[in-house]
Amino acid sequence: MPSIVTLTVNPTIDDTSEAELVRPVHKIRTHRGRIDPGGGGVNVARVVHRLGGDVEAIVCLGGVTGALLDELLEREGVKRSVVSISGATRMAHVVFETATGQEYRFVPEGPTLSEEEQNACFKRVEETECDYFVASGSLAPGVSEDFYPRIAEMVTKKGAKFVLDTSGLHLSRTLARNNVLLAKPSLGELGSIVGQDLHGPKAAAVAAREYVQHDGVGMLAVTLGRHGALLVTPEETHFCRPPEVKTRSASGAGDSFLAAMVLAISQGKAPEDALRLATASGAATALTPGTALCYPEDVEGLYEEIATQRIWPADAQKGGRRRSVA
Incomplete structure (x- = not known):
């Protein structure tokens, strides 16, 4: 079994490029474009893998963009456990403005997860064996406020240590359960x-x-x-x-x-x-x-x-x- 497993409910494909200057109304010519897999747990898995760790990423993917993100992770050699969803995985756009050194980030909210799709996530987590479980990133629209607390409870009951990186109510409510390492x-x-x-x-x-x-x-x-x-x-x-x-x-x-x-x-x-x-x-x-x-x-x-x-x-x-x- 992998030592570390990550969960990303709302991953992204990050489309990054450069422009001399970003101005409203004007057509902005970009260059040095690249695409990378993104989202909290996805990025955690990528770095753990690069640093020599044994890791698997549980990731919710859908549509053509979901297939592309899966391919990008395959190219990096990151092991995946895919939860299929009906909505298309989001694509974020980042533009680095060379004239000022500023970075502009445009991030969609992502696809809505149905109750059935959330239950599929729970089932996948219940089937997972690991020493450390990392839940990281924002949650997709439609995801209940007790999603991360339920994940934490499942993980710790199986003897794994639970790690959390999120914000707002999802952070405070999960911490209140007293089972976060x-x-x-x-x-x-x-x-x-x-x-x-x-x-x-x-x-x-x-x-x-x-x-x-x-x-x-x-x-x-x-x-x-x-x-x-x-x-x-x-x-x-x-x-x-x-x-x-x-x-x-x-x-x-x-x-x-x-x-x-x-x-x-x-x-x-x-x-x-x-x-x-x-x-x-x-x-x-x-x-x-x-x-x-x-x-x-x-x-x-x-x-x-x-x-x-x-x-x-x-x-x-x-x-x-x-x-x-x-």
Whole structure:
């Protein structure tokens, strides 16, 4: 059985290109076009596979675009378990404006999933055996608010560890079930969870630590954008600042971060090492266009540049290998 399984209910094909300048009404000529498979769990599976992990992606696919996405994953060598749906898989469009360095993202909401199709997802999850199960990404229209909580319950009853990366009610309701090993909220999402307006790493660290210690989630990996990231467990809090890189696209950086962290945890690495590898993978993804995602050689190079700091307990140490997080 695969060590890691991911679930993507609302995947995308990411169509990425460049234009000198994006202007309303005008016909915009684009170049350097590429297409990549996308969506939270899909990207997590792609990166785990590239970094040498054993992974399978459960993915809902439909229509001609669904067939194309399946083919793209086949080309990358990612194992899939396809749940067929009647609607066509969405296609997102990303345009990088060379004159300004800005990126424009146009993302459809995706096809509506019927109750029958949602039940097919549940059935596929029930049939799945793995050590770590990652549910990542937005949910398709029509999906019930208890979808991720039900998935978490199914997975943990089978003995697997459940990892979640989503937002809004789907995040807060699933965390409330107390069966999540790891969640990856942004600073804003963490603020919504704890009901506070958080500013900066210090406030995030305190809020995340209190939440982990009292509300049942195993760990929180809090992403802080250019300021870095935190990994918070009941026993310790680690901080990591990303290396300076020439950003080509931030698309998929958070998914790459999560993929590397789950892989490191599954390999029994210490929390600071998991955070270090995750940060390197997110930064390496920023070097690539569209959702090309990170490459192992870039991850390895950036990993050597990165140091982590234990900011709680107070006797903070940099680097250091101490114990496994799972």
